[in-house]
Amino acid sequence: MTSLTIRDAVDSIDIDIGGTFTDLVLTxxxxxxIAKCPTTPHDLSVGFLNAIEAAGEKVGLTTEELLPKIDIMRYSTTVALNRLLQRKGPRIGLLTTEGHEDVILIGRGAQWTDGKRVTERRNIAIQTKPLPLVDRSLTLGVRERIDSAGQIVRPLDEEDVRQKLRTLMERGARAIVVSLLWSFANPIHEQRVREIIREEYKEYHIGFLPVVLSSAVVSKSGEYERTMTAVLDAYLQRSMQNDIGATWDKLRESGYRGAFLMIHNSGGSADIFKTPASRTFNGGPVAGLMGAAYFAERLGYRNVVAADVGGTSFDVALVVESSVRNYNFRPVIDTWMVNVTMMETISIGAGGGSIAKVDGSRLSVGPESAGSMPGPVCYDLGGTEPTVTDADVVLGYINPDGYFGGRMPLSRAKAEKAIREKVAAPLGVEVVEAAALIRHVVDENMTSAIKRQVQMRGYHPEDFVVFAFGGAGPTHMTGFRGDVPKAVVFPAAPVFCAMGSSIMDIVHMYEQSQRMVFMQPMSEKLVIAPAQFNAVVDVLIDKAQRELQSEGLAVEDAQYTLELDMLYGGQVNVKRAASPLLHIRSDADAQAIYDAFEKEFSEAFSPLVVNKPGGVFLDNFVLRVTVPTWNPELPVHQLQGVDASAARIGERKAYWPQTKQWVQTPVYQWEQLQPGNEIMGPAIIEAEFTTIVVPPTDKFGIEKHGLGVLEPITPPTRRKRVMSRIAVAA
Known part of the structure; x- marks a missing residue:
């Protein structure tokens, strides 16, 4: 792999592999x-290369001609979650401190419901803890002990380690995780265990096996979460290595010699072969969030709901006051709590492929999905269960002959048949009513997810704008935007997560847990020790610089920011706050850091719970290192006038629930619309990979950057806005 020359890298490929489609943005x-191809679950590299081939056709180049011209390739994928769900990882052996072998079996109190849907959490009586990734027979304790201050209480018994290691190998372990008590405070025992394993099983031995140290994976407190993060990395390492390695080999064979980066759930990207598996979870939605923040800043929007409707899921995240520093307080991967820094996004099972089912007299949509194979019934690939896409076809919103740029014709007859037999007949309604119900239910599910993020957090929906993306986002935005008055559609909306990764900087995160008293209880005096504080920061900076150099990145281009996990005494609410300074050089510096924490804490919880008499404690340091990448600016076009008739390509019958009747609806071509054009609903706007639905109550226009804007024809009254705020306050 060549060294990264970010300042000169302007030609890039960004790929996001989802459960249904593989999206690509070629710069x-x-x-x-943009290009879009069906995901190939049996071999993700096939869909990967198909998307590159489709993009090459748009610039008149073959894959072999295009790839040598590309400088950077960024990649986000669901491969880690897919492999985890299949439970086909190697047998993991776990070495931990003697007497603490049951930590991952006990878990946290909430482990019963970690990763479960809301409906499942409500019925806790039938919940069970997840089956462990490590058999109890493969979890052994070694004789050693380090205390919370990092002092050795009991020296490591090396002979005991060798004996336990041989036992694990005899029992079938093919990867070893080492997670000892307080190893983040002093990793010396974990490091020595790894040396012993390498002494026993050398690189040229058949029994050579991966070794993962919890202190190396995540140097933070929380024994269960730290151990599970290391276990997941070990469990997924080989399968991800094989999958991504196969893709890399095919890229090399086709002439690619540029950098290959993986999108991280922390909001950045890094060398794909130096990325732990746990950092790849949810990379696609995070890329969409970062893209939303980037474009929101340039468009002048301070508050944005990033809403991604794909084939399998609906992902929603917020940009609040131009900030995306919202992290999962209790990050969960599948059903295990982990200790990695993950940007907060919410995902529910609602998308174009979500399956509609009738249970008695109740219609539910999702979370089960038809995926890409066999897909919705209208794909005519063997699917039998009606989906949201089938409903959109029956309602007349999606053109069966123009789907996927006309390359993927759909069967309206089969969609109608499935909805009639599986939904309409059991409910005793007409087919079109059943299709409208399917659409209504899935839209309400998505609206509820947005309300939980906006109204339930005390924000006012009229202060936000929705960025609707994903293949089905523009099709359903009028239904799920709820009380948010405006929705924005980008030309690259169907592949927006890939677009988001194309503007993402290279970001590395380094963390170190260390408890320090920042403000003394009762006296409210700042007592943080500058030398101790600065020493931790300097260690993190040194580690960052060594890693940047190893990846071929210019250290002088790196930008460093510090975030601190702090809390008030007597409280459990930890707040990660941005520190205005990297080091503490004076009392004024300490005061500035505290003031920043108090401000963010007050905004997140309430000024009423600020508890200075209880003192302030610092739990964790987070160093964020950013190497900026080249990003193009949004184009500015001259407005051409409101008349959009030149983009009109015909009309077709569509069913509008607002009037409960079929209407001959004008159809427009997205690519032919000009800035300044305005379309009154009802209308349908077709693009290559998506369809924009404009109901009778809304209007759709193209603004100066070429973006589409959906708004009500009649703005909400002042009374409605006031009542909305009263409801939020209540």
């Missing part, structure tokens, strides 16, 4: 092109 010679 080439200063222009962006």
């Amino acid at each position: 080439f010679n200063g222009e962006r092109h």
Whole structure:
């Protein structure tokens, strides 16, 4: 792999592999092109290369001609979660401190419901803890002990380690995780255990096996979470290595010699072969969030709901006051709590492939999905269960002959048949009513997810704008935006997560847990020790610089920011706050850091719970290192006037629940619309990979950057806005 020369890297490929489609954004010679292909679950590299081939056709190049011209390739994928769900990882052996062998079996109190849907959490009586990834027979304790201050209480018994290691190998372990008590405070025992394993099983031995140290994976307190993070990395390492390695080999064979980066759930990207598996979870939705923040800043929007409707899921995240520093307080991967820094996004099972089912007299949509194979019934690939896409076809919103740029014709007859037999007949309604119900239910599910993020957090929906993306986002935005008055559609909306990764900087996160008293209880005096504080920061900076150099990145381009996990005494609410300074050089510096924490804490919880008499404690240091990448600016076009008739390509019958009747609805071509054009609903706007639905109550216009904006024809009255605020306050 060549060294990264970020300042000169302007030609890039960004790929996001979802459960249904593989999305691609090609930035080439200063222009962006998008491509979309069905995901190939049996071999993700096939869909990967198909998308590159489709993008190459748009610039008149074959894959072999295009790839040598590309400088950077960024990649987000669901491969880690897919492999985890299949439970086909190697047998993991776990070495921990003697007497603490049951930590991952006990878990946290909430482990019963970690990763479960809301409906499952409500019925806790039938919940069970997840089956462990490590058999109890493969979890052994070694004789050693380090205390919370990092002092050795009991020296490591090396002979005991060798004996336990041989036992694990005899029992079938094919990867070893080492997670000892307080190893983040002093990793010396974990490091020595790894040396012993390497002494026993050398690189040229058949029994050579991966070794993962919890202190190396995440140097933070929380024994269960730290151990599970290391276990997940070990469990997924080989399968991800094989999958991504196969893709990399095919890219090399086709002439690619540029950098290969993986999108991280922390909001950045890094060398794909130096990325732990746990950092790849949810990378696609995080890329969409970062893209939303980037474009929101340039468009002048301070508060944005990033809403991604794909084939399998609906992902929603917030940009609040131009900030995306919202992290999962209790990050969960599948059903295990972990200790990695993950940007907060909410995902529910609602998308174009979500399956509609009738249970008695109740209609539910999702979370089960038809995926890409066999897909919705209308794909005519063997699917039998009606989906949201089938409903959109029956209602007349999606053109069966123009789907996927006309390359994927759909069967309206089969969609109608499935809805009639599986939904309409059991409910005793007409097919079109059943299709409208399917659409209504899935839209309400998505609206509820947005309300939990906006209204339930005390924000006012009229202060936000929705960025609707994903293949089905523009099709359903009028239904799920709820009380948010405006929705924005980007030309690259169907591949927006890939677009988001194309503007993401290279970001590395380094963490170190160390408890320090920042403000003395009762006296409210700042007592943080500057030398101790600065020493931790300097260690993190040194580690960051060594890693940047190893990846071929220019250290002088790196930008460093510090975030601190702090809390008030007597409280459990930890707040990660941005520190205005990297080091403490004076009392004024300490005061500035505290003031920043108090401000963010007050905004997140309430000024009423600020508890200075209880003191302030610092739990964890987070160093964020950013290497900026090149990003093009949004184009500005001259407005051409409101008349959109030149983009009109015909009309077709569509069913509008607002009037409960079929209407001959004008159809427009997205690519032919000009800035300044305005379309009154009802209308349908077709693009290559998505369809924009404009109901009778809304209007759709193209603004100066070429973006689409959906708004009500009649703005909400002042009374409605006031009542909305009263409801939020209540």
